[in-house]
Amino acid sequence: MALGERVGHVLRGAAIGVAEAVPGVSGGTIALVTGVYERVIASAGHVVNTVRYAVSDVPRGRGWTRAGQQWRQVHWEVVIPLLIGMLPGLLIAAKTLEPLLTDYPEQTRGLFLGLVLASVLVPISMVGAPWRRVEIVALVIAAVAAFALTGLPQATLTPHPLIVLVAAAVAVCALVMPGVSGSFLLLTVGLYEPTIAALNDRDFGYLAIFATGMVIGLALFVKLLQWLLEAHRRMTLAVMSGALLGSLRALWPWQSEERGLHAPGDNVLSIGALFLLGVAVVTAMVIAERRRLRRAARDLTEERYETSQVR
Numbered sequence: 001m002a003l004g005e006r007v008g009h010v011l012r013g014a015a016i017g018v019a020e021a022v023p024g025v026s027g028g029t030i031a032l033v034t035g036v037y038e039r040v041i042a043s044a045g046h047v048v049n050t051v052r053y054a055v056s057d058v059p060r061g062r063g064w065t066r067a068g069q070q071w072r073q074v075h076w077e078v079v080i081p082l083l084i085g086m087l088p089g090l091l092i093a094a095k096t097l098e099p100l101l102t103d104y105p106e107q108t109r110g111l112f113l114g115l116v117l118a119s120v121l122v123p124i125s126m127v128g129a130p131w132r133r134v135e136i137v138a139l140v141i142a143a144v145a146a147f148a149l150t151g152l153p154q155a156t157l158t159p160h161p162l163i164v165l166v167a168a169a170v171a172v173c174a175l176v177m178p179g180v181s182g183s184f185l186l187l188t189v190g191l192y193e194p195t196i197a198a199l200n201d202r203d204f205g206y207l208a209i210f211a212t213g214m215v216i217g218l219a220l221f222v223k224l225l226q227w228l229l230e231a232h233r234r235m236t237l238a239v240m241s242g243a244l245l246g247s248l249r250a251l252w253p254w255q256s257e258e259r260g261l262h263a264p265g266d267n268v269l270s271i272g273a274l275f276l277l278g279v280a281v282v283t284a285m286v287i288a289e290r291r292r293l294r295r296a297a298r299d300l301t302e303e304r305y306e307t308s309q310v311r
Helices: 003-023 025-031 035-058 065-072 076-103 105-119 123-126 133-149 161-176 183-190 190-203 204-230 233-251 266-310
Strands: none
Touching: 003 025, 003 076, 003 183, 025 035, 035 065, 035 076, 035 204, 035 233, 076 105, 076 190, 105 123, 105 183, 105 233, 105 266, 123 233, 123 266, 133 233, 161 183, 161 204, 183 190, 183 233, 204 233
16 A cells, blocks of 8 residues: 555545534544545454454364454554544544533534534435335334433433443444444433543543443444344434434533423524534535546546446
8 A cells, every 4th residue: 555545544544533523523524525435344354253253262172263253354554544544533523522522512502413413414314215204104203212312411420331331332432323323322421521521631541441332332233223224224224313303402502400301592693603614514525426436437437438438
C-alpha cells in the first residue's frame, strides 16, 4: 500500500474518531462515506472468529490453524492506520465538547438535534421503497419505546461499573449500523458526559471498564448485527429508524433536569442556527456517500464493459 493511501486511512480514522465523540454523527456513516465500512466490518468479524477459534481449538490440541486463517483475513493495512487516526480524533473532540456541554447546554443540544434528525435519513433510505405495513408498525413501536425510555430521568450519580460495561457493549455496535451514533446512545442513558470527562481526565479505571464493555460488545453483538442486516435487513433498518426518531426527545433543547419538555424559550436564534448547521453537515455527508456509490457503480460497469470488449 502506498504511503499516500496509508495517510488517507489515518485521516479517515481521525474523522471516525471525531464522529464517535459527537452525538448524532455516526462513525458507521463516516466509514461508509470514506469507503472503508465493508472492510472494517469484515475485519471485526474475522477478529471475533480468531478469538473464538483460539479459545475452542487450542485447549483441545487442534492448534492455531483456523484462528490463524481468520487473523490473516483481517484488513490490517486498513485497520491499523484507522486506529492510529481514531485515538487523537476522539481525544481532540472530547476536549472540545466538554466545555460546550457545560457552558452552552441548550445550544449544544440544538446542534445535536439537527445532526441526529438528518442522520435518520441514512437507515430510512437504506430500507428503500415501498415500505411494507409491518415495517411501518415496527418503526412506530420502536419510536414510541425510545421516546418513553429517553423521557426517564437522566442519571446524575457516579455510574455503576456494570452499567458502564453494558452501555459500552451496546454503544460499540453503533459502528456496525450507519446512521446510529454510539455517543448518542450514551447520551440517552446519561453516560455521555461522564465518559467524555473520563477521557479528558485520563480516568483509567473508568476507561478500562468501558474498554472491556466494548470488547464484550464486539464479541457478542457484531456477528448478530451482521446477521440481522443480512437476513432481516429491511426490518432491522426500520427498527433503527424508529429508535432514532423516538430518541430525539433527549435532544430537545428546552427541557428540565428531570427531562421534562418545555416550549421554545431563550436563545431561539442561536439554537435554530446550530440546528440547521447540524442538518447541513449530515446531509452533506449523505450526499457525498451517494455520489461515491454512484461513481463506484459507474466504474464497475465500465470495467465490465472493457473486459467484455477484450474478450
